[in-house]
Amino acid sequence: MTLFRQLVATILMLFLVVFSVTLLVNLNSSRTFLQEQLVSHAQDTATSLGLSISTHLRADDLPAMESMVNAVFDRGYYRRIELRRMDGAPVVVRELEVRIEGVPEWFIRWLPLEAPSADALVMSGWNQVGTVTVQSHPGYAYAALWDTARQLFAWYAGLALAAMLTGWLVLRLLFRPLLDVERQAEAICARNYDMRIPLPHTRELRRVVVAMNNMTGKVKAMFEEQARATGQLQRQAYSDPVTGLGNRRYFSSQAESRLGSGDEAGGVLFIVQLEGVEEINQSRGYAAGDEFLRAAAGVVSACLTGQPGALAARLSGAAFGMMLPGLERADAESAAVDISTALASLHTQGLTESSSVAHLGGCLYRPGGSYHDIMAEADRALSLAQSRGANTWHCTTLPVDRGAEVHGGQEWHAFLEAVVREGRFELHSQPIVAAGDPGRVLHREVLVRVAAADGSLRNAGIFMPMAERRGLATAFDRAIVERVLGLMSPGGVLAVNLSPVSLEDGAFLGWLEARLEPAATGGRLIFEVPEFGATRSLEALLAFTRVLQARGHGIAVDHFGRGFANFGYLRSLRPEYVKIDSAYTRNVGASQDDQFFVGSLCRVAHSLDIDAIAEAVESEAEWAVLRDLNVDGIQGYAAGRPAPM
Template sequence: MTLYRQLIIFTVVLFLFLFTGTWYAKLANTRTFLTNQLESHVQDTATSLALSISPHVAQKDLTVVEGMISALFDRGYYQKITFADPRGKVLIERTLPVRVEDVPQWFVALVPVKTPEAVSDVMAGWNQGGSILVKSHPGYAYATLWSEVISMTVWFAACAAFLLLAAGIGLRILLKPLAAVERQADALCRKEYQVQESLPRTREFKSVVEAMNRMTVKVKEMFEEQAARAEGLQERAYQDPVTLLGNRRLFESQVNADLGRQEHNGCGLLILLRIHGLDALNQKKGLQAGDELLKRVATLLKSSLTAYADTALSRLTGGDFGIFLPDASPVEGGIIATEIAAQLGRVAMEKIALTDNIGHLGVATYQGGTTLPRLLAEADLALSAALQKGANGWELRAVTGETETLPQGQQHWKDALVRALEERRITLDAQGVIGNGPGRKLIQLELFARIMQEDGKALDAALFMPVAERLKLVSAIDRMVIEEALKVDYRRLGVERVAINLSPTSLEDDAFRSWLYAFLKALPAGAPHVNFEFSEFAAVQHLDSIREFAAAIRACGHGIGLDHYGRSFSKLGYLQSLHPEYVKIDRAYTGELSGGENDSRFYVASLCSVAHSIDIKVVAEGVESEAQAAILKELNLDAMQGYFFGRPQPLSSYPTVR
């Protein structure tokens, strides 16, 4: 019960006590006053009547006496008048039954009124001729009492209503600072740091508000300190200080992790970009000019790769940049290389380099198993060939023969995707997310979409989604994936939560958003809780739209998660406003975990600490061994996911709970 209600109840009870006491005292005083009046009145009546009938009693004219008594009895309001002789024998008697009209009987029974009576001697000359007894009727007293009670109750009720209204308004005004403190405390629980600038005048409330402000500032400083420590560790260990991209160490970790998770028939590409004339630019215009060129190239690379969520982009050394796209087709390599080469031509027009020949690109594609050294060697050979093609040229080489099953060219891709959508040739694979507690229970299934080609071979989402982004088909694919995913009865699989990857581009489609909100609201009671996953890079790039989307689906009982957490060098403060249900630490950091105390271990612990401080769960992806799982358990992560616990398998054949 709120303090406001308690104070209102206390005020009401206090008023009731006051009212009851005052009401009783007023009733008692009124009853005493009326009783005294009745006693005075009945005594005066007896005396005056005795004097009036004395001459007639002396003449023994009882007829006149009786007439006088009857006249008085009829005019007054008496219960009884009697005339007795000196020996006490009643000679004349008039009585009236006690019936109190217009007064409830319960009131008559509850409030007894003493009925007074008076006796006066009647003289006959010098001798006593008899006595008169007059007994008052209580009806008048009860009527007066009842009228007083009604008027008094109405008055007190009016006072009570006014008092309650005034007390309610007054208490709301007085407790307004307390309500502000409550909102501040709730915001602090949500890890929102609100400081009250306006202090209340009440001394006690002012002290409370000042204490809350101090605590809020302190908690905010603690979070910012944790975030700064984690960001600093990431920058020192994994970030290039000039371009703010990843360094060679992070690039190698990401590529090796992605190659390690791919199947034997996996595909992808590595692009090596080399900037020319960097040393000469540094010598002629200074190191700052060289740094500006590197930063400009880093910016254009990031803008050219925004559609690819799983991209590894780093500055390797000097003027060399590395780009790795797992599950990308050779067609994608040509499209990306063409776009980057065109961007390099635009940089040349800005005259920030010594020559128009900014750089060349070597693209190495692979189909099947390969290694990072092999990819780098092939990309370097392709780069050497590109040097013969003129300024800002590019060349593509294949590590193995390129698959003939993939669509070739953009129109072929579009036709293949449109046919797949029309025929609903989308299948779902599932991989479990395992809790870090005792028994390693399955807590969530992550679903991966694949398109079945006409020859029966499957294409992973990472392979066709970039193409779908360019062809404006991504929202149609996301819609079909969600529809297919939520047809399944997950209770038989023993899970209540599923994760579905969603493209931020779909959120820009008003029709898709409207459909999705209506679809989620119409789900039956037994439907699973859905977490829509976005890559950290996409979340930072589309922060406002994803925040709005998260608020809408949380109203339906669902949530969001962030994938590849730590791959993007973003400030961690955005987590406070977005507040996802969980984040997944990128497999590049998981892959570096070992038994010793290394940078990756410290960084994972710092990321975990920052996320937990704002009530966000942490999941490690890419767990491949018992040793990694043991280290992650020590680091107090909430859950793990990876081949160590099981590879993705078709959702239709996922093991059921018996």
């Protein structure tokens, strides 16, 4: 029992004792008073009747005596009236059966009233001629006592209720700081460090609240410091300190991971070579050279805006790398023109004296291409561009297998529309198992396979960038979710990938909210959103998460750590788990930096009670390393291969 309830119960018991004693004392006083009234009333009536009837008794006027006795007796206050002569002979006797109406029997037994009798002599001069005996009837006294008891009980009950309500409110006010402390402790257990309690007026409680607020602030500061340290570690290991873009290591690990997963769509990889950087350093100083590099990095970043999954990094002193998935030749050439034109404008801004600002070499690649082959082909294209004059570009195509599909923009659009319209995709699922217990499946992720023109199945990741560029991502998501809902089983948990574009589509979210009513699903869904989409549409995602949680479903962050996002967004989003990007988990055993970074990501996630899952785990050796780094779940061929649903 809580302290509040114990105090309320104690006060209630004390009040009941006081109430009962006071009620008994008052009732006993009323009973004594009424008993004395009965005695006095009987004696007064006997005396009065004896005086009034004396002349009639001497004259032996029986009718007159009966009339006088009846007049007194019929009022109902008396149980018995007797008029006797001195020899004991009865003259007039009236008697009424004792019947008490309107008063409970238990009350009569609990508070008994005696029926007192009184005698008076009937005198004729100095001679005694008879006696009058009057016995009071207790009925009216009981009725009066019962009415008094009810009134007292009503008053005391009303006062008790008012006192209890007042006491409850006062105790509530006094105990509110303790309730706030309890909620604050529960919030800390839930890894919510934002709750602050107003300081109470009670000195003892004030000290407790101050201590709790200080502890909450320190725990919050510890989390923020840990998140900052992890972000700083990521920037030190994977970003360029001058431009803020990723470094060569970041670019190569991300590109190799995406190309090696088999889920990467075709696209274009550019190498941008700035000209005249060394001359700027020598003539204007290194600060001017760094300013030129930062301006060029800004141009590169701006050209990636609106390109889903795009990647940019500084590869070396004056070279930048750009990877844009989902682009066909026409789109790639248009992007090359835009990038070259934007970089050439740096000369007119006075950031470089040379009119030849940069050259651009690009390589169009298809799914399954080798990173090293693509880089070599892009470098060859860069050499061709440099041989053609100032601010030129050149795009080449990586040789592909004969079976590889090559579509133009319109062909892609028609193909993807047909896939959605005709439902030409299959659902497979891959288990995510507990890192410390390979036999325990945490949930299964739904993987989409699209039927190509030759009938073979291709990973949907190859087509989704194309779908996003052509406005078909939401239609894809809707068709996939509809199919998944039809395959749900009671108690099952499935994870489904959701495009960031769909998060910004109000019509899609409204449809999904209606389809996720508890009666419409037999199991539980977890929607995985890529990290860049979560940070880009955080407010929309927070609203969507509240809708999901109200219906028993959840949200998760995919490709966690791929970008350089501030991990503070996790405190407000609170996903069920984060899936660490495969660039850090693939071959994690061979990189101390990757191990340290994965361990840091796990600590950040665990400090908010969020699970961390490693993807693309292909070997037992990688599994063992990740388990030692406190990863909660494992996904990859080492845990289980995808299978049709």
